Amino acid sequence: MTIVAIGTYPGRSALGTVRLSGPETLRILNQLLRPRKTPFDFARNPRVVTLCDLVDVANHHIDEAMAVFYLGPASYTGEDSAEITLHGNPLILREAVQALCQAGARPAEPGEFTSRAFRNGRMDLTKAESVARLIEARSEYELGAARKLMSGELSTTMSKFRSAVIGLRAETEAEVDFSTEDLTFESLEERKTRVQKMIGEIDSILARARAAGRIREGISVALVGAPNAGKSSLLNRIVGYDRAIVTEIPGTTRDTLSEELQIGGIPVRFVDTAGIRSTDDPVEREGVRRSIREMEASTIVLHIVDGSRPSYDLEADVSRRNIIHILNKIDARHPEARSQADWIEISCKTGQGLGELNQAVREMVLREPESRDPILLEDRHRFHFEKIKGALERILELWDRRAPDEIVAVELDEILEHTGRMTGKISTEEVLGRIFSTFCVGK
Ligand SMILES: Nc1nc2c(ncn2[C@@H]2O[C@H](COP(=O)(O)OP(=O)(O)OP(=O)(O)O)[C@@H](O)[C@H]2O)c(=O)[nH]1
Numbered sequence: 001m002t003i004v005a006i007g008t009y010p011g012r013s014a015l016g017t018v019r020l021s022g023p024e025t026l027r028i029l030n031q032l033l034r035p036r037k038t039p040f041d042f043a044r045n046p047r048v049v050t051l052c053d054l055v056d057v058a059n060h061h062i063d064e065a066m067a068v069f070y071l072g073p074a075s076y077t078g079e080d081s082a083e084i085t086l087h088g089n090p091l092i093l094r095e096a097v098q099a100l101c102q103a104g105a106r107p108a109e110p111g112e113f114t115s116r117a118f119r120n121g122r123m124d125l126t127k128a129e130s131v132a133r134l135i136e137a138r139s140e141y142e143l144g145a146a147r148k149l150m151s152g153e154l155s156t157t158m159s160k161f162r163s164a165v166i167g168l169r170a171e172t173e174a175e176v177d178f179s180t181e182d183l184t185f186e187s188l189e190e191r192k193t194r195v196q197k198m199i200g201e202i203d204s205i206l207a208r209a210r211a212a213g214r215i216r217e218g219i220s221v222a223l224v225g226a227p228n229a230g231k232s233s234l235l236n237r238i239v240g241y242d243r244a245i246v247t248e249i250p251g252t253t254r255d256t257l258s259e260e261l262q263i264g265g266i267p268v269r270f271v272d273t274a275g276i277r278s279t280d281d282p283v284e285r286e287g288v289r290r291s292i293r294e295m296e297a298s299t300i301v302l303h304i305v306d307g308s309r310p311s312y313d314l315e316a317d318v319s320r321r322n323i324i325h326i327l328n329k330i331d332a333r334h335p336e337a338r339s340q341a342d343w344i345e346i347s348c349k350t351g352q353g354l355g356e357l358n359q360a361v362r363e364m365v366l367r368e369p370e371s372r373d374p375i376l377l378e379d380r381h382r383f384h385f386e387k388i389k390g391a392l393e394r395i396l397e398l399w400d401r402r403a404p405d406e407i408v409a410v411e412l413d414e415i416l417e418h419t420g421r422m423t424g425k426i427s428t429e430e431v432l433g434r435i436f437s438t439f440c441v442g443k
């Protein structure tokens, strides 16, 4: 069946593209598209863009179009397909889809183009999944991690594992058939090393994925300090607009509130909190409780001190890693207000010191080990990696116990099963359905 969908953003824009894929593509193009330059034959001009008029089945003009035909299997989906670029008005694009459906296509399901690409062997499953991640990525960081999948890092690892296991399987099989006594100590040790190396690789991928998961949630930076220190003022300065209420009344901020920015491509959530002090007001007390919780959960803490007062008293423990102490209000500095060597002095009023603070936060964010070399894994990938790791560990144990090779072979087969499922070499409709249903329509 030939499918059709709008492939571009569902809003007004200069251009919008409708994609078509399936065996009827050519017939539908010939029926509804009138090339300006005649004679023009789509069949004989694959991958050539040509200016056309798009009409509906009753020959009513819809729009001018640039159309290109891809002759399968040299196309995204592996089938005959086409892209028709029109003016980017959703109404026009919808009319075009309707016309193409009247001519015999049907609306595509979410992810159906990519699912066809997978089924036609144009890409393996991990790469197909990376397409969705690439489109969804909300930060440069995620984008980088998705690109790593796209470039086939998992596929490569899986095919490496697969050939390693097939190698071990062949060696084991040879021994089952001939003689077990021939297996020398050296060759066993060498095999163990190979298996341990694979376990090491899995551990490192899983660790990078855990880190990526944490970063995807965003690094959080909590702004804490005594009431009236200028936490909300600083949040507003950082995000660049009046996000939080600022007043001269201590205890203004009750609930925590946050705003996300990107630093070096990493999403960073700045959280303004209630000033920490002991209080009888139950609402403020709840706010203080949340501040302390936020402070404990956050990756980085900005501890803000009011420099217009002689001293400060913070009823919370701020001795921890990843903390930046800030002396605020230095425009109205109290003669006795002192900061220590590594403190940063700022004024939210004049903007003084904010550049330095910005730099310090940036360095701390980028220093997080999680920022380096992330890889995004789906739950599915993690599951298969863990199964493979389990089997590899059991193999080591079996060898230590000098267990019969037939049992080792069972574990090796289990690994092959999981590498196959990971790349989609082995797949079920249920799994495929779940994966592609998370895609947008038109991809
Ligand atoms: N002179 C001066 N005043 C400031 C500066 N930063 C903040 N203020 C003032 O200090 C008061 C308290 O500021 P907020 O930002 O509301 O302080 P906060 O820490 O969020 O206070 P709570 O939410 O009550 O805990 C306001 O009147 C601000 O205008 C500064 O750098 N210089």
Ligand SMILES: [Mg+2]
Binding pocket: 231, 232, 233, 244, 245, 246, 252, 253, 272, 273, 274, 275
């Ligand atoms: Mg506040």
